[in-house]
Amino acid sequence: MSKRRPYVRSKSGWWKKDPYYVEYMVHESTALFVAAYAIVLTIGTVCLAAGEAAWNGYLEAMKSPLSIIFHLILLAAIVYHAFTWFKLFPLTTPPVVLGGKKLEPELIVRGGWVVAVGVAVVSFVIVWGLA
Amino acid sequence: MSEQKIIEIEILRYLPESDQEPRSEIYKVPFTDDMSVLQGVQYIKDNFDGSLTFRWSCRMAICGSCGMMINGIPKLACENFIRDYYPKRITVEALNNFPIEKDLVVDLSGFIEKLEAIQPYIIPKEPRTVEQGEYIQTPAQFSEYIQFTSCINCTLCYAACPQVGLDPDFIGPGAMALLYRYNRDSRDGGEAQRMEVAASTEGVFVCGATGYCSEVCPKKVDPGNAVNVNKINAAKDYFLRFLSPKGGAK
Amino acid sequence: MKTYKRSNAPIFWLLFGAGGMMAALFGPIMVFITGIAVPIGLLLPADAMSYPKMLAFAQNFIGKGFLxxxxxxxxxxxAHRIFHSLHDVGIHRGVLAKALTYGVAAVVTVIAAVNLWVIGF
Incomplete structure (x- = not known):
């Protein structure tokens, strides 16, 4: 008879056991804030469709200190999402080959950040122009 | 002569015949600056407890046998030195995410099955006879896959991957890196066959892109990139199979 | 021989990827404008999101499409990311997890689509 009795260790709490996993859980959890913002925008469409009074109510609610604090948290979380989104590019996307040589991963990451900042600036200028 | 230095090595022991579950044991090991953690563990077996069980072979980071959790991080015990941990205690445990067979030895049969499943050998695009001569490959074609040939099946990436632990059927980073190695080989024509595994519910989409697998890889294979690039390939296969006359993988 | 079932994840994974990209590029500036700058009157005029302006924006083809x-x-x-995270913390990829993530996303999508439609063109 076999004396084998392989022991399977529990996975519970695995994400607390290494700083690498902790950071992973933190950047994954930015999704909660992206979801929250999607809901804020959706409520906006509901109020806008309901007419001027409802929309003004929405604007008033957005002015409350609680809403401002909430949006500051959203901003921090979504900036962190953007930061980590591009940081993972060397892992998640195929290597970029230029002239037979692989592009340095750091260059890809920094390129992503630069593009993100550029898009934000251009978007702001467009909105500023519209307003 | 300077005083003999002593390091504490705490090992997670498990003897299936007498232990209900793993237990820690601490050993005080005299060491010199040229000693690896593997040599420390060997010292324990030779001097304190002959029943201590672990795998090792080459002592030079190429056989891939001596993977262990060293202070919680999957590492090859042969290429990490005791002096770098001293004077703190070193904890040594069997690789995470695998069942413990005995002490530091894990049950690798699941990994071997996954490895077989991805057909880690060249499936010739166009079979050639000996008379027809060798397959010609340019340096550029060779450079397409060379990185992924460096895998030594040490399974550190499996110990690093949370999804392997949560989802024991997940094909996992190492096998996916080898799948990619053969798919990218200009002599190989097995991509469609392997896609069945890669695009399956046990394939690439189980990955959550933690990326720790590539971090711990002692051979810089970057298995995490292989998995994630194959998400793109599997997604293409998913949508384009409707256009392809062969219909892609099942 | 073992048989493998094709995963339908590519659909959700593509949406995850596209959404992650969009959130990385536009998320911060959108939150800043709608949630901070306009409400406290910073850098942008206080009436930047007034009813006529937002209505015009949401009735415009590009504005409506963007929203x-x-x-x-x-x-x-x-939804996709949280679905994965729920699995990470031990909540099985079952009906409950799907309802809490993809289900919520579907409801949000329908509400937004209906209201953007009602706003008119």
């Missing part, structure tokens, strides 16, 4: 794509992709991006 819908943003809501749709943000919702499905986060």
């Amino acid at each position: 819908f794509v943003a809501i749709f992709l943000f919702a499905w991006h986060s």
